[in-house]
Amino acid sequence: MREQVVELAREFAREKIEPYAAEWDRTHHFARDVIAELGKLGFMGMCTPEEYDGMGLDTVTYLMALEEISAADAAIAVSIGIHNAIPTTMLVKHGTPEQRERWLKPMARGELLAGFALSEAEAGSDAASLHAQAVRDGKDWVLNGAKAWATNAGTADLMMIMVRTDTPDARRGAKGISTFIVPTDTKGYTPAKPEDKMGLRASNTAGIELSDLRLPAAHMLGDEGMGFVYAMEGLDAGRLGIGAQGVGIARKALELSLEYCAERKQFETPLHDFQAVQFKLADMATRIEAARALAHRAAARKDAGEDISLYASMTKLFASETAMWVTTQAIQLFGGYGYMRDFPVEKLFRDAKVTEIYEGTSEIQRVVIARHLTR
Numbered sequence: 114m115r116e117q118v119v120e121l122a123r124e125f126a127r128e129k130i131e132p133y134a135a136e137w138d139r140t141h142h143f144a145r146d147v148i149a150e151l152g153k154l155g156f157m158g159m160c161t162p163e164e165y166d167g168m169g170l171d172t173v174t175y176l177m178a179l180e181e182i183s184a185a186d187a188a189i190a191v192s193i194g195i196h197n198a199i200p201t202t203m204l205v206k207h208g209t210p211e212q213r214e215r216w217l218k219p220m221a222r223g224e225l226l227a228g229f230a231l232s233e234a235e236a237g238s239d240a241a242s243l244h245a246q247a248v249r250d251g252k253d254w255v256l257n258g259a260k261a262w263a264t265n266a267g268t269a270d271l272m273m274i275m276v277r278t279d280t281p282d283a284r285r286g287a288k289g290i291s292t293f294i295v296p297t298d299t300k301g302y303t304p305a306k307p308e309d310k311m312g313l314r315a316s317n318t319a320g321i322e323l324s325d326l327r328l329p330a331a332h333m334l335g336d337e338g339m340g341f342v343y344a345m346e347g348l349d350a351g352r353l354g355i356g357a358q359g360v361g362i363a364r365k366a367l368e369l370s371l372e373y374c375a376e377r378k379q380f381e382t383p384l385h386d387f388q389a390v391q392f393k394l395a396d397m398a399t400r401i402e403a404a405r406a407l408a409h410r411a412a413a414r415k416d417a418g419e420d421i422s423l424y425a426s427m428t429k430l431f432a433s434e435t436a437m438w439v440t441t442q443a444i445q446l447f448g449g450y451g452y453m454r455d456f457p458v459e460k461l462f463r464d465a466k467v468t469e470i471y472e473g474t475s476e477i478q479r480v481v482i483a484r485h486l487t488r
């Protein structure tokens with residue numbers, strides 16, 4: 114099963130994503146039709162249990178498939194990675210039977226696209242200091258506030274949104290936050306203009322205005338006040354996905370470098386015959402292999418039911434820094450051509466950068482790792 118799924122992802126990525134990725138990047142094109150096709154093949158519910166219409170894959174297979182898609186275009190990978198990891202994990206773990214029927218199943222079938230909105234303009238690394246709020250009004254909740262930089266915010270059918278449900282005079286930090294399932298066609302949900310980003314330009318990243326957005330109580334996920342815990346659980350799964358994304362970007366940069374260094378001659382010698390170039394290629398390959406091994410080991414721990422918070426942070430930290438380092442080396446190996454938009458390595462370099470920032474910056478991953486080591 115694993116080989117078939119990964120082969121399918123690889124073929125799809127090579128035929129239907131890679132040839133168009135540069136154009137989508139230039140034009141900020143969100144390839145909804147491609148995501149819908151991936152959905153029909155099962156890639157929007159990779160780890161969702163089969164009873165909820167998912168593929169029920171193990172996490173290693175999921176990461177291998179995501180690596181293939183990331184190698185073709187990290188912008189597509191982030192849109193489907195967030196959907197598969199965070200909102201899906203939240204619904205599988207904490208959804209009611211009705212919520213799973215209404216949201217999780219169509220998400221797994223690829224009929225609904227989801228995202229999650231935790232960050233705010235003033236609450237990034239310190240996400241528990243968020244301000245958006247929901248106030249109870251009879252049987253409903255009324256949401257107000259503003260979210261920042263949410264992936265899929267302008268293209269999703271539903272967003273998992275973290276807001277405060279405690280009162281302003283009883284602020285309880287992480288303990289006063291709850292999660293709501295918000296259909297994006299609800300009155301009061303307004304996505305901002307998509308951000309003009311350095312990389313992942315074909316993905317949709319936008320702020321969200323929540324203005325007297327009224328939801329029945331059945332749209333709250335799990336227990337009141339537990340939203341931050343659910344977000345952190347989702348982020349553990351998400352960080353493994355970012356690890357696979359980093360590995361995919363770095364792998365592509367190595368593949369392109371190997372081809373280029375075999376063809377390009379200077380001093381009447383192919384670049385790959387220079388030992389300094391060989392050492393660079395060797396280091397690139399070794400770091401990629403190490404990042405992938407770390408990710409797969411963390412994934413196996415997750416499937417064994419272990420707490421993976423430490424390993425998810427290690428994976429995300431190492432794989433994202435690997436992606437940044439490897440793509441920097443790739444540009445160096447391509448020389449002046451590497452700096453030009455006509456060659457694909459500069460896109461990989463731009464796409465790699467954000468893996469060190471979103472779902473917790475490298476500094477925050479180090480904070481998490483150190484906390485585990487010293488507690």
Ligand SMILES: Cc1cc2nc3c(=O)[nH]c(=O)nc-3n(C[C@H](O)[C@H](O)[C@H](O)COP(=O)(O)OP(=O)(O)OC[C@H]3O[C@@H](n4cnc5c(N)ncnc54)[C@H](O)[C@@H]3O)c2cc1C
Nearest residue numbers: 229230231232237238262263264318470471472473474476
């Ligand atoms: C393309 C993109 C997509 C995104 N998608 C989503 C999404 O889908 N949902 C969502 O909720 N958010 C999303 N985000 C937001 C992202 O998670 C935040 O940008 C990230 O968590 C960092 O927060 P910040 O930008 O406010 O930086 P800050 O928190 O302001 O950090 C600035 C700098 O200070 C450092 N720093 C902060 N605190 C510490 C500390 N304690 N110790 C050491 N250094 C520290 C940081 O590491 C960083 O270098 C996205 C962001 C981007 C760019």
